[in-house]
Amino acid sequence: MLLEVEGLEAHYGRIRALAGVDLHVAEGELVAIVGANGAGKTTLLRTLSGVHPASAGTIRLDGRDITRVAGPRRVALGIAQVPEGRQVFAPMSVEDNLLLGGYVRSAAERTETLGEVYALFPRLRERRDQPAGTLSGGEQQMLAIGRALMARPRLLLLDEPSMGLAPRIVEQIFETIGELRRRGTTILLVEQNAYAALSVADRGYVLESGRVTLADRAGALLADERVKAAYLGL
Amino acid sequence: MSATFVQFLLAGLTVGAIYALIALGFSLIYNASHLINFAQGEFVMLGGLATVFVFAAGVPLPLAALLAILAAAAVGVALYLFGVAPARGATAVGLIIVTIGASILLKGLAGVVFDRNFHGLPPISGEEPLRILGATLAPQSLWIFGVTAAVALALWLFFTRTLQGKAMLAAAFNPLAAELVGVDPRRVVLVSFALAGALGALAGVLVTPLAPTHFQVGTMLGLKGFAAAIVGGLGSGPGAMVGGLVVGLAESLAAGYLSSAYKDAIAFVIILLVLVLRPSGLFGAKTIERV
Numbered sequence: 001m002l003l004e005v006e007g008l009e010a011h012y013g014r015i016r017a018l019a020g021v022d023l024h025v026a027e028g029e030l031v032a033i034v035g036a037n038g039a040g041k042t043t044l045l046r047t048l049s050g051v052h053p054a055s056a057g058t059i060r061l062d063g064r065d066i067t068r069v070a071g072p073r074r075v076a077l078g079i080a081q082v083p084e085g086r087q088v089f090a091p092m093s094v095e096d097n098l099l100l101g102g103y104v105r106s107a108a109e110r111t112e113t114l115g116e117v118y119a120l121f122p123r124l125r126e127r128r129d130q131p132a133g134t135l136s137g138g139e140q141q142m143l144a145i146g147r148a149l150m151a152r153p154r155l156l157l158l159d160e161p162s163m164g165l166a167p168r169i170v171e172q173i174f175e176t177i178g179e180l181r182r183r184g185t186t187i188l189l190v191e192q193n194a195y196a197a198l199s200v201a202d203r204g205y206v207l208e209s210g211r212v213t214l215a216d217r218a219g220a221l222l223a224d225e226r227v228k229a230a231y232l233g234l
Numbered sequence: 235m236s237a238t239f240v241q242f243l244l245a246g247l248t249v250g251a252i253y254a255l256i257a258l259g260f261s262l263i264y265n266a267s268h269l270i271n272f273a274q275g276e277f278v279m280l281g282g283l284a285t286v287f288v289f290a291a292g293v294p295l296p297l298a299a300l301l302a303i304l305a306a307a308a309v310g311v312a313l314y315l316f317g318v319a320p321a322r323g324a325t326a327v328g329l330i331i332v333t334i335g336a337s338i339l340l341k342g343l344a345g346v347v348f349d350r351n352f353h354g355l356p357p358i359s360g361e362e363p364l365r366i367l368g369a370t371l372a373p374q375s376l377w378i379f380g381v382t383a384a385v386a387l388a389l390w391l392f393f394t395r396t397l398q399g400k401a402m403l404a405a406a407f408n409p410l411a412a413e414l415v416g417v418d419p420r421r422v423v424l425v426s427f428a429l430a431g432a433l434g435a436l437a438g439v440l441v442t443p444l445a446p447t448h449f450q451v452g453t454m455l456g457l458k459g460f461a462a463a464i465v466g467g468l469g470s471g472p473g474a475m476v477g478g479l480v481v482g483l484a485e486s487l488a489a490g491y492l493s494s495a496y497k498d499a500i501a502f503v504i505i506l507l508v509l510v511l512r513p514s515g516l517f518g519a520k521t522i523e524r525v
Contacts, residue, residue, distance in 0.1 A: 051413050075416030087411040089404045099397060100404050104416035151415065 001063075002027045002186055003048075003155055008057035009210075010040075010047045017043040019210035020057065025155065025188050030181040032218060034194035034231055035207035041190040042084055044207070045157045048188075049081045050074045061155070076104040078154030082161060086144040090133030094124055097132045097143055101150030109152065117146040120176070138169035145176065149185075156180070158189045162196060174200055194231035198222045206231070237368030242490040243483065244366065248375040248444070250482020251382040255437035256459025257466060257474035258389065259430035265406040265469045266426035268326070272333040273313060274434055275456020276340040277306045281435025282447035283344060286353040295356070303435040309340070310431025314424050337452070344449040357443040378440045385433065386475055393471070402426070406469075434459075454498060458485075461501040465508050467515025476516060480504070 003025040010018040017040045025031045035041050046052035048059060050071030059067045061077060069077065080101075089097050098117060102110035118125040121142045127135060132143055141161055148156055158177065162170040170193070178200050181187060191197035198204050198218040206214035206227060214221065221227050256278060263271045284302035289295050317332050324332070358377050363370035393399040405412035405422040413419055437455070438447065445451075462481045466473025481501055489497040508515060 049414060051410060070418070071413050072416045072418040075414070081414050083411060083414055087408055087414075089407045089411065091407060092400065092404065096400055100400060100412075100417070101415050103397065103401055147415065 001025075002029075002061065003188070004058075004060040004063075005048070006058050006060075008044070008047060008059065009055045010043050010052055011055050012043075017210055018047065021207070021210070021212055023205055023212060023215070025186060027186055028184055029203065030177070030187045030189065030201045032189045032191060032194075032197035032201035032204040033207055034191055034197055034204060034221075034227075036231070037192065039207040040210040041192075041207055042159055043210075045081060045083075045159050045188070045190055048157060049079060072104075075151050075153075078152075079157065080148040080151040080153035080155075081157040082141075082144045082148045082159060084159040084163065086137075086140045088132040088135075088140050088143050088147070091131055093129050094132055094135070094143055095128040097147050098124070098150050101147030102152075105150070105152060110150065113150050113152055117149055120149075120179070121146055137165050138172065141165065141169075141173055142176070145173075145180075149180075154186060156185055156187045158187060160191060161189070162191060162193045170196065194227070195222070198227075238490065240367045241369035242486045244369055244371050244375065245490075246483035246486030247479060248372075248378055248482070249441075249486065250462075250479035251378045252437050252441045252455070252478070253458050253462040253481050254475045254478025255382055255385065255433050255440075256455060257462035257478050258385070258471065259433045260460055260463035261466075261469050261471060261474045262426045262430045262433070263423075264463070266402065266423045267318070269318065269329050269333070270460070270468070271313075271427075271430065272330060272456065272460075273337040273340060274430060274459060275452030275454070276337050276344075277310065277431045277434025277452070278438040278441070278455045278459075279344060279447065279449060279452030280306045280309060280340065281438030282355070282442040282451070283348045283353065283438075283449065284435075285439050285442065286355055286447065287348055289355065295358075299439045302439060303432050306431040306435030306438075307428040308431070310427040310429075310434075311424060313431075314427040318423075318427075319420070337456070341449055341452065348449060350449055352446040352448045353442070354446045355439075355442040372444060374440075374443050381436065381440060382475075385436065386471070389471060458501045461505045463515075464505050465515055467518035470515065470517035473515055473517030480516075 001024050005021055005023045008018055008021040009016065021044060033041055043052060047054050050069060054067050058065055066074060066077060098114055099110055102113055123139060124143060124146055135143060161173050174196050189197055189201065198221050201218040204218045204221045205212050256274060259274045260271065263269055281302050284305050285298045288298035288301055313336050317336050318329060321329055321332050357372065357374040359373040363372055393403055401417045402422050405417050405419050409419045458481060462477035463474055465480050466477030481504055484504060485497055485500045488500045
């Protein structure tokens with residue numbers, strides 16, 4: 001199992017944002033985590049990336065306990081995250097943003113992966129010298145995904161990739177996510193847009209108040225009456 | 235141009251280059267941690283005094299200077315590890331008070347470890363002044379211009395051409411995103427404190443042959459460097475350079491044409507003018523944002 005999470009808890013001060021989360025992601029899978037605002041989705045990804053401390057539970061990557069490994073080290077171990085709101089380095093060029101994505105890799109690996117990312121997102125190659133802050137929202141999302149891919153992740157964490165984007169762009173982003181999945185990238189996707197996320201995913205988890213309340217094949221979740229009522233607006 | 239004017243100009247540029255080096259230290263630390271390090275002047279004092287005492291102990295001058303610069307870099311690292319890092323989460327004012335405390339501590343220690351007298355250093359290339367348009371220029375000034383320019387160029391190359399330098403900038407722009415690509419933000423701040431210590435000490439080594447040093451010399455030099463950083467726009471490298479020269483020239487011209495009694499007041503008048511008229515400084519951060 002690539003990622004195994006058991007009883008994971010995280011706090012903001014006295015507020016418990018994660019109340020014992022159990023989940024797993026197998027190599028090559030695309031797993032979606034859906035839930036309402038404030039359910040703990042972003043906290044979960046922040047804790048997996050090590051930029052927010054776990055207060056209880058374990059995170060294992062390939063069987064190795066990484067719960068206490070510092071965030072920057074986890075990137076080298078293979079966990080890369082596309083953060084909520086894209087968070088590109090706005091004043092820096094597109095290419096510098098991408099190269100920094102490969103900060104933990106060797107120069108040779110960076111050059112090679114840069115070519116692959118440009119092949120996946122030709123638009124970024126066209127704009128390589130432009131400051132990242134001048135890109136459109138959709139382009140910035142592509143840049144944020146490309147930057148994470150530059151780390152050659154074994155597990156890619158995507159936090160709300162559709163947030164604040166026009167429907168046409170959201171469609172493109174989900175096509176890209178499907179393409180990454182076909183190429184064998186293991187993905188853990190967090191989305192409020194439950195329908196789009198479960199449509200591309202293999203499996204899904206429903207997160208409520210910091211707990212997993214449903215876990216099933218994505219297709220089964222899409223058909224589940226409770227999910228339909230709560231998250232799909234049906 | 236009258237010879238006196240040229241003389242004031244050369245003196246202003248010399249001292250301005252020193253202020254620029256100090257201002258670069260302020261900007262490096264500000265960029266990495268949004269902290270204004272009021273102990274920056276003490277690095278200048280340490281650089282000068284340590285060189286004086288190691289040189290007097292029989293170590294050749296270049297080696298003594300190098301040791302002093304490394305020692306100041308180590309003091310910078312210690313200031314971060316034992317002063318700033320434990321206060322993580324404190325308010326901006328709280329952190330400023332930490333650096334003011336460190337400044338008082340370093341001054342006190344220097345007064346005990348070294349002594350309380352004035353000390354000079356021999357100039358690097360002798361004392362025979364050069365004649366330029368009727369004015370005289372100490373060869374040490376040429377060293378100051380050359381070294382300051384070389385340092386500015388090296389820093390510029392570091393921050394625009396190397397991945398390490400870009401990673402430091404990235405951590406300043408967006409610490410969370412930098413951490414998510416594997417850049418350790420604590421290490422970035424640590425390196426900035428070390429660099430700021432080294433730059434301050436370098437300024438101290440260069441200026442001591444022209445202006446004798448003393449355990450309390452860091453207070454005023456630090457404030458002048460701070461004025462330069464504010465004029466240029468805190469956090470801007472080119473701003474620190476231009477700000478240093480502006481403050482140096484203004485001070486030298488005011489001392490020459492008004493009264494030397496106003497020399498030290500000029501820097502503060504400039505700070506006030508900049509804060510009132512253009513708070514972001516000449517090269518203040520222009521942010522590009524599109525949502």
